[in-house]
Structures are given as C-alpha cells and as structure tokens.
Amino acid sequence: MTLGNTERTWEFVQQYRSLLEDWIPRDATFAIACEGHYLYHNGKEENLKGKQVATGSIAQLVLQERRKVENFLDHSSYNEPKYGNGYPIELDGMQGALVVYRPQTSELSNPQPVRLLTGKADNEWFPIQTDRITHLESFQKKTFFYTEDGQYSIANTLKELEKKLPPSFLRIHRSYIVNTACIERISRDFSSNLQVIITDGTELPISQKYVNEVRCVLGF
Incomplete structure (x- = not known):
C-alpha cells in the first residue's frame, strides 16, 4: 500500500x-x-x-x-x-x-512590506523594526541583518527578504541589501569600484550588476 x-x-x-x-x-x-x-x-x-x-x-x-x-x-x-x-x-x-x-x-504577489524582522543572537530571538536595520548580508549560505547595536541571523534568504522589505531597502550586491536611509556617502574603493559607506562606518561594495539600479534610485 x-x-x-x-x-x-x-x-x-x-x-x-x-x-x-x-x-x-x-x-x-x-x-x-x-x-x-x-x-x-x-x-x-x-x-x-x-x-x-x-x-x-x-x-x-x-x-x-x-x-x-x-x-x-x-x-x-x-x-x-x-x-x-x-x-x-x-x-x-x-x-x-x-x-x-x-x-x-x-494581489498576494505584492504583499505589504514587513515592519520588523525577528533575528537570533546568543540563542535568543529579537523582533527588530526594519527602520533600525542598516543592512543585510548573505555569507556562507547564512543570512544576517545588522543594526547599530549588533548582528542577528535569520532563516530567510536575501532573495526572499528583498521582496518583503520596505522600498527604502536596496539590493546593491548578490551578498548585500542596504537601508538607503543609513547610507552616509558613496565613494570608490582602491580598484575604483563604487561602494556605499553607511552610518556605522561599514563599507559595502556595489557590484556591476546593480550599479545602474543604484544610480537610478540614489540619483547620482
């Protein structure tokens, strides 16, 4: 049977x-x-x-x-x-x-943006408002998001989160999504590639795949 x-x-x-x-x-x-x-x-x-x-x-x-x-x-x-x-x-x-x-x-394919993400740190879970998140990172098949206070892991992939986050979040690299409200400036690295520097001093590269979109959204 x-x-x-x-x-x-x-x-x-x-x-x-x-x-x-x-x-x-x-x-x-x-x-x-x-x-x-x-x-x-x-x-x-x-x-x-x-x-x-x-x-x-x-x-x-x-x-x-x-x-x-x-x-x-x-x-x-x-x-x-x-x-x-x-x-x-x-x-x-x-x-x-x-x-x-x-x-x-x-209409479900365009859901309302999430207002918080729940991340894990030190075997505890923390609901974090998205406006506190500076950026998100994919590293070694794991996903993390960051605030000015710390780092949190989350089960979702960047691809999944990209569709759920508010419009202020922008994909700049296969490994990074940044909160545009936390971008302090845009500069070039030692290889003349574009990068963003966020409010806590973190430098995040902009890959060629996303350069045009980043320029369009940020207007430079």
Whole structure:
C-alpha cells in the first residue's frame, strides 16, 4: 500500500484541505507533498497528485531544508508563472510540505512590506523594526541583518527578504541589501569600484550588476 493511500495519512491531508479552502484566495491553489511525492493538489490546469516532487521546486526545498520557503518560481508546467509559499508540516509523524501557489498577477504577489524582522543572537530571538536595520548580508549560505547595536541571523534568504522589505531597502550586491536611509556617502574603493559607506562606518561594495539600479534610485 502506498503512502498516499493509507487511511490515517489521508485523514491528515483532508484536515489540511478543509482548513485551507476556507482562507486561501480563489485564484490560488495548494498541494501537499510527503516522501518525495504529491499526495494532494487542487489545481485545475495540472494535477500534481501522485507525481514526483521536482528538483528545485518549493516542495522539494521545504522537504529538504525543513523551513518556510517563499516566492520561489515552482518548476511546473503551468501556462503562466506561479509563485508560492511552502511550509513544513507533519502527516502522521512523517515530514511533509504544504505549498500554496498563486498567479504572478495575484494581489498576494505584492504583499505589504514587513515592519520588523525577528533575528537570533546568543540563542535568543529579537523582533527588530526594519527602520533600525542598516543592512543585510548573505555569507556562507547564512543570512544576517545588522543594526547599530549588533548582528542577528535569520532563516530567510536575501532573495526572499528583498521582496518583503520596505522600498527604502536596496539590493546593491548578490551578498548585500542596504537601508538607503543609513547610507552616509558613496565613494570608490582602491580598484575604483563604487561602494556605499553607511552610518556605522561599514563599507559595502556595489557590484556591476546593480550599479545602474543604484544610480537610478540614489540619483547620482
């Protein structure tokens, strides 16, 4: 008997289905995966039920990393791009993934900016208002954000955070997002590459990929 046909597991799937149908938008669909396969999917264009979870998909990332995954383009055969949020869940003691998909044009694809981030330092968690954050950094597959008082780690990637932060935050490098309100000046380093110096004296490089956007936003 396969996992998707066991009565107890199906009861858990049905419980999630009942809850989700009460609150997800009409233009959104959702899927539940466990042990590398989709157990349920309410999509009309394409039914993923019974199919193997694709490498690089939201469900695969959730199952592998056991964390919330947001705003990744799912590797599916939808006719239009769909984005989604994935959440780790349990199905009768087994690790699963719940993924809510939505069209790119959905109003949910432009959520209200977050006003705080919760970071970890010294085995404690601290909710920090975003206007206190000077910059964010990706280093050795980990993400950190900084205030004038300290450094905090956070589970989200820069790619995820870039879509959630207020407009005052600007991507300047594959490894850095800066709060433009904290930029003190813009200069060139010893190699004549542009960099920003923020209020605490930290120097952050501007990569060539983002130079034009930075110039446009900052007006220089």
